[in-house]
Amino acid sequence: MVPARTGTTASERHPIVTTNLGLSRGAARLEGIRTTGTRRRARQDHPLWFLVPALIVLIVFFFVPTVFNFVYAFTDWSSFKSAINFVGFDNFVTLLNSGTLLTALRVTLVYAVLVAIFQNLFGLLLALLLERDTAVNRAVRVAFFVPVIMSALAVGYIFQALLKPDGALNGILSAVSGTTVDTAWLGDTTWTIVVVALIHSWKWMGLSMLIYLAGLKTIDQDMLEAARLDGAGYWATFFRIKFPLLAPAVTFNVATALLGSMNGFDVVQATTEGGPGGTTELLNIFIFRTFGQGLFAQATTMSLILFLVVAILAFPVIRFLRKREDVL
């Protein structure tokens, strides 16, 4: 083996010639020729300064505010005075004692879990319904993607109008049932959280559907044919073959729906603004409301709690879902 430390300028400029001794890179590596030359080449060919602009933007606009979160949650920063003092855990204690912290956290988690369930259920059912490549199915798929590209705020207002006590849905239900239906869909302290989660899922189910459709496309047709010849019915084929093979799509859809809706705001703000009685007040709704009142430190504290909850949940959720892929 020849050590390629022929450090002339020419070999530095074209290290490929001297380091590899005319071998291809793979062959050179097999020969054990891993030299300073290849390192230097990597440094020259893919210089680190390419990372710098992105890192500056990430640091200034993402990491510094996040670090600030950990600082200003422990202060009395507000719009009512100019000085900012450290107050220790006062904000946490206040939020805990008033019950808002646990309520907002519970509402957010319930909302996220409901959205993850509904959005995936609807998305999967739509994908199964529209699985075959026919003209009708293609058109309907495109139609179901329209809510995905709409503003979530607009979707919220549409459903607010649809679900009013004297709104269109109750009108239809009254006509069908023959009696007057005046359910306050968005005014129930127990069930409205479910209704807003359904609206959120309605907006995003088209995306889940697309991803499940893409997953279904990757399934080997021969396997399905073999199952059919063995006499497996539609649902047996689904539960035994299709659903297990959809695991990567499930991972993506459940993780994005769960963690994305933890950060939800638009749909709930447009339909209930957190009501009735705070039963749909997500963390972000609370943050927006207290920020508007000038209670910046409290808003920051909730923002920090949201950050921590998402961070704590993200890793186990993704690891669990990935493991599921391996087993199946």
Next chain:
Amino acid sequence: MTTTALNRPPLVRRILQPVGAVVAAVVLLGLPFYLVVVTASKNQEEAFSPDLSLPGQFQLFENFGTVFTDGRMLPAFLGSLLVMVPAVLGVLILGSMAAWILGRRGGKGLAVLYALAISGIILPPAVVTVVLLLRQLGLAGTAVGMIGVYMGMYLSTVIFFVTGFVRTIPPELEEAARVDGASPVRVFVKIILPLLMPVLATATILICLYIWNDVFYALFVVGGRLDTLPLNLFQVASAGLYLQNWHLIFAYIILMSLPLLITFIVAQRKIISGITSGAVK
């Protein structure tokens, strides 16, 4: 006997499935969208309590005119473009530059850097303290501040998508140019960027969708200082002047959704295949 066994699948296939698909679309999509169009075509009195009845007098275009002037749609449209275009171009360029290095070079340090760089896909941005930071930088309420915040939020998405894609590009393609003496900048611009186009197209669609429709971060950063389409919709819908003016809210929603809707209908095949190819792998 055998005929029934053979006929059953075609019956389901030929009739029940298409009927089911169309019924699902009509009930789940047709109903809400019909309500929007029909209400947007009514006058204030008729639209006060939105229902499925047809308008007595069709005045969709008059309502468009009203929201266009009263809802300040033109400034809002320009404001939305003003923050979206630079933010999207910025994340695409900076993100692919970083992703090229992260995809090509190894080492522990860069692995940690990559993990940090993509953490923003899942972790929520610190929306309150970013306002404080922008004040300190003198960027509060400005388009530049908003662009910076969006870039900080969506760089992670671009870096994640593009780094994965860079690793699938054979390094030999770069080496040929390098032997001819091309600098890294030249290699990146002439060879890597063109190859990245499919994945950049997907990222563009996703990020345009997020930024065009965002109201939450805009409320904090530029609320009241700069018009964007979702911000003005929020004002139109929550201001006392417009309260319960459903015909105007829905007219606004239709106009606001049109740009993305038209883009989507024109390019739906590419958009759909682009989005799905990134997710399931």
